[in-house]
Amino acid sequence: MPEERIIGIDLGTTNSLVAYMESDLPVVIPGVDGSNLVPSIVVLDPVAPDAPISARSVTVGNSARRALIESPERAIYSVKRLMGRGLADVQEELKLFPFRLADDIQPGEVLRIRLGEMQFTPSEISAYILRQLKRNAERYFGAEVKKAVITVPAYFNDAQRQATRDAGRMAGLDVLRLVNEPTAAALAYGLDRAKEGIIAVYDLGGGTFDISILKLNDGIFEVIATNGDTHLGGDDIDNLLLAVALDEIRNEHGVDLRQQPDAIQALRKAVIEAKIVLSTEPAAKLDIELPNGDRYQREVPREVYEELIQPVIERTAGPTKQALTDAGITPDKIEEVVLVGGSTRIPAVRALVDQLFQLSARGKQPHTELNPDEVVALGAAVQASILAGSSTTTEELLLLDVTPLSLGIEALGGVVARIIQRNSTIPASATEHFTTGVDGQTNVAIHVLQGERELAADCRSLARFDLKGIPPMQAGLPRIEVKFLIDANGILKVSAREQRSGLESQIEVKPTYGLTDEQVETMILDSFDYAETDFEARQLIEVRLEADNILDKVQKAESSPAWRLLTADEIAAIAAAVTELTTTKAGNDLAQIRASITGLDHATRNLAEKMMEAAVSGAMRGKTMQTASDELDRSGDPEIHAPHPFAKAEFDDSTKINPTSEQQAEPGQNPEEDQK
């Protein structure tokens, strides 16, 4: 095993995932509940009012889901929409999402979100999600993980990227690379090096839309154009359905639920379920009990639904056409289209993609073999493996990505002078020269912007900084060379030098909506001093949870038909292993508990196979309880849940990525429609 594992993380609007390259194929690492998807929900656990700050704890993921309805004032979801944004940017979001911001945020200040009695920046909330994913990976490996690749929407600007990187640092992760989500998806699909030609990745997630056009050539993935909308996704469809339902409830039942957060959350949950049903069924039913005892009952036919959401879906057409124009190609030159993100399960979205790229007219179909919820995380794992140099499969792969937005500086009259054009391959650089306007001037102010508009006021302000310490000279005489460099993460670095005196100017780059290094430092979640003991304590808690899971599963299996097929010896061996695990679990020896889990796992191997045979046709050899119950979950057996993640070594290729079975899963088993 390589000494330094690098994990790949998809930090999504709706769900987040962590994946890793297992020899030559990327695999998603499940959480303690057995689920690959960790819902991007964070809840501040209740504490006594006089408890110290250090006593604060949060719950992340599926276990936080209930709090959304029970204590919405302590919970937050879709925080990705707030990453790297300022107060003025989020006014629209605030109308649609139950974000509770602190009252005293100044323009230009990083947002703070209220959860219960505390306040958090969006990066801190994201850090809690990242920490959960990091822990899931650590449990999986049984070792600490420190390095990660994190994906971001291709259309994220500098501030949003910095906020994501800050979140990684707060979670105790060294973020080796930020990778664009559609590019990651292309990597996951393109492991097969023989692929050549021009492909498009259409990525419609929970909160963001990206379109990327790539040229594949002998293992090189060269992005030629990208475009998108960082505020467009499944969330918008949910909001639309929610708004319609709220209006109808007010009109028909005289109840206005808009001021009742818990009722809104319950209604949101119901419309999301209806949306998912409508991807496969001709109609969906809404049936909700209202606070006054009435029932809101409504049948939504697919046609009505599609007409309603058409304007949202249509918003992906503009960026798609722009990307094609920027790439200098027509749709018929696109050889393959890859669909990414849960929202691409919607038939109307697929119809639009088909039309945009003239797919069926050319006898083609979009790629959906990989689970659209997982493909980005899988690609992040591939990129992690490229960076780690840990796999021969990825040795020859190289990703050449671009900057999605032009970089400019404010010139006289508030006009933007572009210095790096959008769709330039990164790293990219530009050198500009500045001088003074007044005799003896020692400072020059520079305003850096990102965006495509002509006026500085319409672009995104990245940073204002001062070139300081210019030697006093006659106006116009100093010659200050400023170098702008966009690195491989899409993040800007600036350096400057006064050329006449040879002085390296002191530059202070203050991000317009960002945290300073010092601020990030104070927000690091786990104090380094305690990291080691914390890690062991955490491992112990988690290994006990796993032990409980497998014990629970074995107990449930006793009533299954497969149990009756076991020999008396096998039953005795299982009983012994159960007793051993129950004993070691009460102690504090991590290694011993792990060994007992493995022991029980071995003892139940035949049982697992029998259960598999009973559930699916064909002999499946070498399965453990883990994979058997995974498969059983998929095949709909409600009895068996929560596989324990330690048994992963037995995976074979057919179960690692099983696109067909994922694709054909019943809608009810795929509760998460949205991904990003």
Add this chain to the structure above:
Amino acid sequence: MSTTSTTSGPAACWACGATLGSFALLCPACGKVQPLGSIDYYQVFDLDRGFLLDTVSLEREFHRLSRKLHPDRFARASAQEQEWSLTATALLNDAYRTLRDPIQRTEYLLKLCGLKIGEENSGKSKSADRQPPADLLEEVFELNMQLEEMRMNQKMGEDDPSLQADLTAARGKFETLLAEVDSDLASKGSEWDAGNAATRENAANAMAAQLDRRRYLRNLVRDVNEVLSTATD
């Protein structure tokens, strides 16, 4: 481009001590990335300066160098090597972006030759009022009148098919002129490539003038396109 006169790259590889060429991004002996000296875009690809070049082999070379220089290849290297890889790759990307496009390549090479080229995107001077080429004064004047009229019509919500047809015809004419400029640039470029110092100076001056004309024509076509696309919406 920087006009600094910093010294060129070091003469010996920092890692293995092998002798380096004057503008090596990578050591020919051990393959390690080198700190960046002051080198131009042609030197990045080890090419002679010239206006015409084979973009297919340029792309191949771009990919070959990317595989060796890209920061992804240095994730486990020292911080110093990571820094060198970052600046070297940025230079490689900037060079490829400039050289693969014939117009950008022409502008760049003329600047290397010491000519001043109108820099629309350079930031300092957005020279908004440029003089139309002398031979086109009349046509440009008429076109601007028509554009103005068309914009007025659009504001009033009126439709004037004959005006639209005139504009479409004018666009065709100016696009043809644009194509003529491009083909003239190409032939002047090959004159430069093949010529001696005297022919080179003439060709370079002619190209600089053609670039100004081209920029003017392109803006004109863009304006017409804008107005016409509003009309068809």
